[in-house]
Amino acid sequence: MVKDFLPISREDMKKRGWQQCDFVYICGDAYVDHSSFGMAIITRLLESRGYKVGIIAQPDWKKKESITILGEPRLGFLVSAGNMDSMVNHYTVNKKHRKNDAYSPGGKMGMRPDYATIVYCNLIRQTYKKTPIIIGGIEASLRRMSHYDYWSDKMKHSILIDSGADIISYGMGEHSIVEIAEALEAGIDVKDITYIRGTVYKAKSLDHIYDDYIELPSYDEIAADKKKYAESFYTQYINTDAFSARILVEKVKEKMYVVQNPPAMPLTQMEMDDVYSLPYMRDYHPVYKKMGGIPALSEIKFSLTSNRGCFGGCSFCALTFHQGRIIQTRSHENIIEEAELMTHDPDFKGYIHDVGGPTANFRRTACDKQLSKGACVNKQCLFPKPCKNLVVEHKDYISLLRKLRKIPSVKKVFIRSGIRFDYCMEDSDDTFLRELCENHISGQLRVAPEHISDKVLSRMGKPSRAVYDSFIKRYKRINDKTGKEQFVVPYLMSSHPGSTMKEAIELAEYVRDLGYMPEQVQDFYPTPSTLSTCMYYTGYDPRTMEKVYTPVSHHEKEMQRALIQYKKPENYDLVKEALLANNRNDLIGFGPKCLIPPRKIRSRSNEKSRKR
Incomplete structure (x- = not known):
């Protein structure tokens, strides 16, 4: 070869x-x-x-x-x-x-x-x-x-x-x-x-299908009836597991x-190792060099894929449809072999940028049943509460990280994939969080509470605010013990289905109490084949068929996003409009609880520019 x-x-x-x-x-x-x-x-x-x-x-x-x-x-x-x-x-x-x-x-x-x-x-x-x-x-x-x-x-x-x-x-x-x-x-x-x-x-008839199948509503039906589409989508959603899914049929013309057909079976660890051991050049093709290279490579060139799949079940994420809920992992030996190969790259400076996957701290299936029977059809592993059968275990991941840290040319191993803080909170042992704080972050830990309103979080498939607040306290306690001053940087999302202006203002007040404005704010993006996108389009939560309020107008979405970053001068008019429209004049003023002053304050440079 x-x-x-x-x-x-x-x-x-x-x-x-x-x-x-x-x-x-x-x-x-x-x-x-x-x-x-x-x-x-x-x-x-x-x-x-x-x-x-x-x-x-x-x-x-x-x-x-x-x-x-x-x-x-x-x-x-x-x-x-x-x-x-x-x-x-x-x-x-x-x-x-x-x-x-x-x-x-x-x-x-x-x-x-x-x-x-x-x-x-x-x-x-x-x-x-x-x-x-x-x-x-x-x-x-x-x-x-x-x-x-x-x-x-x-x-x-x-x-x-x-x-x-x-x-x-x-x-x-x-x-x-x-x-x-x-x-x-x-x-x-x-x-x-x-x-x-x-x-x-594609098929012109269904005569060749011998197995039991589910016929979804036709294209014409779901195009005419949003409720029908929500029902159809949920049938697809609960048929994404390789062990339990059935054949799905949809008439389009x-x-x-x-x-x-049902999804392919998850890769075994040996198969995963084989895939990641193929003879990759680990670089972009030389024809791109004179054009400035491929920026995406620099983000992942010195990162290691540890796992696939995610049982987190966030409503706005397409992983359930694409990678599935069953965790697949590579062996320690295979990952370490790749890490050692990485150290010989002339551009390697001693830093492994990430060891993870969709969720970094998932290194095993959610429970032992999934190995033979797959993920539960109508039940999530972590939402609304962690399942009683959930096996919480960080020992394998800790062991892997320790081995990587011992590689002679490696100075530091970072974890930049997301970690599930609710999964961490189910682990009574502080070892993983302590080692994370001591060895694998640099001043900041990025986590994704996404929102702080339990009403919105329930639509997102995320844990309640109380779980996140408990995690923050635990994180601070561990950092205090290690003598490090490190912070949490939360990822927040605006305009998700279920978020009215009331919840958006509630999130802005939370940001105010944080004492700083988050840089990472994502306005909800309705991408294909997520539960949240289905809610956005149909106005129904396909899991329960309850009606869901969804911000769909461009202007309201702009206001919800502006509220999270209310300190930005360019957001002033949008924030003020949102507060006045929702009778929250109490947040306009100079008091410690106010978001904005009564009027836009021009800086000297802006004043000079205006006069010119």
Whole structure:
């Protein structure tokens, strides 16, 4: 096997002695050969199985010739928008164009189209009418069935319909992509590949389905009735576990169905180790060097993936739909091997930036039952209260961190992935928090309470404020014992479903009492396939079918966000309008409890500018 980047040109193919690729992978991201990038994992995995894989990164979607540079692949095209949904990559929550794209050379914006997966597939079909197209990645995974699209503000079909692709490999994709490749290699027509877990396909009838299946409301029904969509979405949500999920069927047109097979089984630890041991170059392709490199790589180049999956169950997070709730981990030996390899990089300065995953301190399944029966269908592990069967254990993670700290060239190991403070609070042993404070943060610990109103937190699937307050006290006590003055930086979210202006003002008062203004504020972003997005669009909580108030007007969302950062001069008018409209004149004044003064105070520089 050649230890090099995979071919991106005919010249690269010739150097390897290839006349034709088996697969051509088309991606909206620049080509980075690192295990934090889905494109790298899938292509290296196929390479390890003997397939010849070429890469076309960020083709010019305005020229159909851009997807023909490697010729027609023998088995099929693989298409992904990249590590992010292309619409999230392009637009802020206010639907304004972002200025930078961390996954493009030099951070340049505009290197991929809107709805990139659909555009790339349509581009392929202009030239290659019958070549199989398999789509995957976060964009395809979260749009696999009919879904609400925030940017167009309407229901959209499954991405299979709009793209013209043949199969979706949803979720993390290692199992399903290998099985699809083997089926194509065996000569099975792509239209007959209907049996693979972790895939979605189109069918003209349901006669071939022998297992018990659930038929969801049709596209026409959910497009006409928001309540129907909420019910349909929740059926999908509780069928995301590999052990218990059933086949889901949705009629999208007359004599046209989209069929979702159950998710692929979680990777074993040995399989995880194999995936992260593939011969990645751990760098971006050299063609990008003169363009300034790929900014996203610098964020993760010296970070270690420890786990996958999350049983936290936050309503605004798509992890349940994409990675699932069952934790999958790499072995200590495999992680340490990667860390030692990292220390030989000439750019390594002695600092490991992160050891984690979706949630850093999850290193085992929530309970032993999940290993054989999967996650509970109608019950969360941590919400509204931790399950009585929850196994809380940090010993394995502590042991891993201690081993990493002992590597000779390592000066410090940081933890920058989020930690679940409610999970920490279930652990009566202070060892993990003490070691976290002593060794793995530098002055600040970032945690995500998201809000402080229990009414809003219940919609978010987050623990009550009392749990967070208890964590803060414990964190302070441990820091006092260690003699360190370290702070908590809370991530806060505005405009989440359930948050009226009353709760937004309550959050602003909490910020006031903190004594400083948080830098990290996220206005709720309705991305595809989350419970919160379903609430935002339908006005119903799909878990209970209760009606939920949701801030949907741009102006109200602006006011809710401004309240959290009420000290910013540019937010003054919005904050004042919000307070007056909600009869909270008591918060306008010069007293210690006031948020803003009665009138905007101009600085001297502003006064001079006004006079000029």
